Amino acid sequence: MPTTTQPSDAGEPLGPLPQEFAAIVRPELPSLIQEIGIEITRAYPEYAQLLNGPHSAAIRYGVEQHIAAFAERIASPGAAVPLRDEACRRFGRFEAYEGRGLERLRGAYRLGARVALRRAKKVGRRYNLSPTLMLSFADTLFAYVDELEAVSREGYLEVRSGADGRSEALRRRLLHLVLAGSPVPRSAIAELCEQTGWVLPERVTLVALRSPAGAPAAPLDNDVLADLSDPQPHLLIPGPVDEERRAALTRAFPSAPSAVGLTVPTSCAADSVRWARRVLEL
Template identity: 30%
Template structure:
């Protein structure tokens, strides 16, 4: 039974390929290009393996002709995934191939006088075989998607690490290309609790990068183009989370945004359980940029008050701070301190005696304002 079929195998393969090209448009161009030779070879391999299956009715084993056909089908599935295509066209090609090859093989079987029972059994084998090839392609497609997905996740993680480490531009750009990640204009670093990171990242731009372990139970998100009017929208999406947002920076300079967010998170007396915008804390960030320098400045500009008693020095410093804030408006200072305006006048007289002309020096006024 098999010999006549094997003799006509090239003809059946040609008919099958012609039908696939006519009925599955997605493969018309593929057959015409360099991929066509591989697909044609796969068709011939599949048909040859099927004939081997027919001649070995007890089923395939690792050494049988069926194994190469299943491997080829698996590889076709992986190739479709690698090309970014679904399995619709390939499975459609299998259906067309099964129909056409069965038509041709049945005609040969009838012409050679095969009994009806044998031909019917032959049909069962054809379609069972196509099911096996389809299953192998589905497995190949799924494995390739899983593998490429893992590869991309790894590349995105490497890109995030490169950005946060402030690596040279050419290395970061190369990492972005490997990750197939389209750079935005800006990136904004956002610190969020690790347990909330997955939920939050699903609300943001799909290009958002994420790195876990930015701190104890902390993740950092790098959010694309969250500047200008988009910043308010991003902060709104973060509402209800204990998040800290750095400023938007050109994407290659996002390390500066991350560093700002980290410093903001370390500020004392920050509100808890809510979104903290680093842009609302610039004064504190500037004043705490160099704590020792601030301490030295305070010691220098407040040294004249050391001539007063401790309690008096504290009250004089408090009055001087309010006087600077309210630009010398006595009534406002008195209201701020809950004292009589005459008390303010008395204390400021003492302060002037201690500082002399320095209270008329703009540089000293600036230094006192910062220190107090």
């Protein structure tokens, strides 16, 4: 049986958990994993569907890695946990693939920590563990949850950065097709509109920028298509350019000379950018 830790003074500073504490924790892991799974699926029904779906084994393995690695962290502080880290990244990637933020995953991690802390209190009473030791356990546990969240975020951002890059590429492709005019089948433009969520307007205004335009200093409106990597950078703005649009352009490109073309039917977008470029050359 593990050595019992006697109560200590309440004012004793918190320190690392004794390695022997891992011997107390390990026997609790199988039932703790099950209890955490029950609580999380009750609080987050979408995760219940996953645990009963085709990827349930991989998900359960990831949860087991999270919890088992915590016990190993107590036994060997500072030890690398590559399997746990990869499981975290997979969870983060999955949230990104599902189009969600990380709020649910963070909530699930913290719910799991609360369940673990509840179990630890029972174990503490069973072994007469000191209040200071239990405080150290709670401190270590929530620091560990912060690690889980940070590593999961790496996987999430890995997917999001790739998705953002793909989205920008699709939007540039859409801009090129609109400028190409009538030779392009409308079905091709409609397909890209559906993929990017861009609504094809009846009239557009093109804006020419002097190269190099650089990255926008302020975000462009979501309905603005842009190709800033082109030797002749340009933007497509749905409808006319009013004062609000002009102010947004100034914020985005405060030092880049620009020229606004005429507002034309979308099928004549190439004429608008051609006129804008001529003005910019003056």
